[in-house]
Amino acid sequence: MATIKDVAQRAQVSTASVSRVLSGDARTSAEMRERVLTAARELRFRPNAVARSLRSTGTRTIGLVVSDLLNPFFTELTRAVEDAARAAGYAVIVGNADESPEQQDHYVRILLGRQVDGLIVVPTVETSPLLHEAAASDHNIVLVDRRAVGVDAPIALADGATAIDELVDHLVATGRRRPAILAGPDLAGSSRERLAAFRAAVARCGLDLPESRVIHGDFRAGSGHDALAALLTGDDAPDAVFVANGPMALGALQHLAEAGGRAPRVPEDLALAVFDDMPWFSLLRPTLTAIQQPTAALGERALSMLLARIRGEDVPDERLECRLVLRESTEPRSAR
Template identity: 50%
Template sequence: MAGIKDVAAEAGVSVATVSRVLNDHPSVSPDARSRVLAAVAALGYRPNAVARSLRTDQTRALGLVISDVLNPYFTELARSVEEEARALGYSVVIGNADERPDLQDHHVRTLLDRRIDGLLVSPADGGSPLMLEAARAGTPMVFVDRWIPGLDVPVVRADGRGAVRDLVAHLHGLGHRRLAIIAGPAATTTGSERVEAFRAALAEYGVGLPDAYVGQGDFQAESGRRATERFLDLPEPPEVVFAADNLMALGALDAIRARGMRVPEDIALAAFDDIPWFVHTDPPVTAVAQPTGELGRAAVRALVDRIEGRTPRSVTLPARLVVRRSCGESDEGGEGTGRPGAGAPAGAPETPASRVQRSTP
């Protein structure tokens, strides 16, 4: 493969001049410039990014360590990250942690070895020594979706509290009083936050969240199935299962179907993270939708700001509720179809229409 020396020879100039043309440095004569360009075209020369990176100490590549590529939420996130990065002139190298801290560390280490300019992470755990070390060492870094508390690293994420409150209002309005949640790993922020938001919203309606109604999941489908089976085995099973991510909702659907029960007649189901398939499941699933694409783009902008010496900002975007049929039918107003006395209590929060979308496929 042709190198810069070949181009220089072909154009009858020095390598310095070739380099200057390539990086359009001002002081090159029009004549030399055109000869170099001609030589580049003739030889089909492409600069060696490896050599360039060694010299300039920048790779123009971003590392993205994602919790689970098979989760459509993260797939969409990855896609938007790549798009924005490309627009800003960066490539993205993806590492899939598969919700495993050891794999996550493997990828972080590999990416660091490859000297990526910055790291975008949605941690699968509470923070390994490696990650803490990298953050402290000053590696440009941004957390997306999940984060590790106590580190001075910008976080780009969605705040689901409002939408979860809307969801609880919706469920309460339908007359449901025994509500259960399948949580993610407590070591992740999204694992614990979603439970807390749910519990707080329930409290506003005077409804408690007993321990038996908090299932332990790991954001994978199989754990959703197991947690749901445990719920169904309870002497008094819940009327609603809220899964903290879409894959666990899938598992819950499996478990419910396996018992021959129907959604929403026998039990209601809702999920965190909205995905295109929820429109087509049987029944369509009510979900809390994150502005996924916007999160990915904001995360990249924050990271690139950090890399290029500007001050990065943390970003929190609101999630919103998308009502479908999996929790029961409701009329246009969304209230009044439940059991007698199921209206919102005095002092209960208003549900801004802007945050709730009724989806009737």
């Protein structure tokens, strides 16, 4: 006998989409209903009425797909989502995309096939055909931290524009005139927003930010190491560097440690700041200035938004403010 998976494969949709069509869900499109019903007729599919009835009550599970679990930001986010979901009577299935669009879509496909009641996704890149299809098929989806072009789903994200403004004002006040940025991948929405905010703040202060002082990494430590090395060996060496996330900042610090006496001194020669605080940044010497994200609140808010979507409510986007934490790495030279 044909199964629901066979129908989904024939119709080239998810099993969740087949289930919605066969249960008479009015939110499915006419084109999708036609594809699914045609596939079911061709395969002589007979739905299991008992299983369908059980599914209609919901599975009390949600899927969470994050871009890199080795990044402490996403580890804390995952914990917050799980805690909030448990309190609401839901279980969470986690998939680690490892910054791979293919792996991200692999987990989205599996989670939809397991009939989760909704998905919370941190997209690896801005565009994902599978996420677009899932949202267009009226699956309950909430995005976190990064937008996905063409995906009609609400998003919860940290707004760092004000904190970045405050950071640049501080750098200028402490005498820095040649700022640089180790940005994240150009396809990641959060990276583009941070770079745009930094450019705007630098321009507002009347300073230049030439392309020679903008280097893109991949949000991982190795790229932060190599990017800072490239910046410091160029003809236009900076006197202040803003790093777009925590793991890249660790890589940048590793480069400074390896260079030893050949490296610029922080903060006497080079001010260093990072977007996204980590617990051990306050233990370093010098301590590291950071923009602190409301990570736990983001996870809790994303779960709350998803539960509202499951209840059929309209859900607006949510922006939570970040906070600048000034430490020794951006102190004025005279202060040390």
